[in-house]
Amino acid sequence: MKSLKTILLGATLTAGLAIFFGASNASADTLYTIKSGDTLSTISQQFKGxxxxxxxxxQKNNVSDINMIYVGEQLTIPTDGQAVATTTTTTSQATTTAPAAAAQTTTQTAASTYTGTSSSAKEWIAQRESSGSYTATNGRYIGRYQLDSSYLNGDYSAANQERVADNYVAQRYGSWEAAQSFWMANGWY
Incomplete structure (x- = not known):
């Protein structure tokens, strides 16, 4: 009986130590599929802030030119056990997202740094759409918020871009927070 207890105790301690030491070396790399508008910078912002x-x-994905990534391509994001997860709370009018504790994942993780104010949601969208540039263009989409050129009526000034973006978001989503939630779910607003 004593030898059985010794064997069980030894096996339990060995398993516990293996888990303890093995977990410290584990890497929770995350698989991410590139969406339209993504850059390595925006992806890094999503995962690390x-x-x-x-x-x-x-380096992890053998990308030779950091300015050339393609929609649909899958990247392994090296998170070193610090994968960022989000929790979503749905209210009757809008969905808000707050950062959760770091968690290991083996599937794709959608991450954001949402702070909950209109100005931060507005800036968050501007950074993802144009890196905050009023002069950015992408075909017929112009400026900081990548608005359709027909919305701007030929006036590409910063003041007009701000005014038109505010009206567009108010009419379509009701708030910048709702527009941000939509962007996080769809990759555009």
Missing amino acids: DNSLINSIA
Whole structure:
């Protein structure tokens, strides 16, 4: 009986140590599928909150030109056990997202840094649409919020872009927070 207890205790301790030491070396790399408008910078922002992952992502995925990534391509994001997860709470009018505790995932993770104010949601969208540039163009989409040129009526000034973007978001979504939630779900607003 004593030897059985010794074997069980030894096996339990060994398993516990293996889990303990194995977990510290585990890497929770995340698989991410590139969407329209993504850059390595925006992907790094989503996962880390800054641009510190750009070179790591490029190196991990053998990306030779960090300015050339393609929609539909899958990237492995090196998160070193620090994958960012989000939790979603649905209210009767809108969906809000708040950062959750770091969690390991083996599937694609959608991450954001949502702070909950109109100005931060507006800036969040501007950064993803044009990196905040009033002069950015993408075909018929113009400026900081990548508005259809027909909405701007030939006036591409910063003041007009702000006014038109505010009207567009108010009419279509009701608030910048709702527009941000839609963007996070669809990759556009």
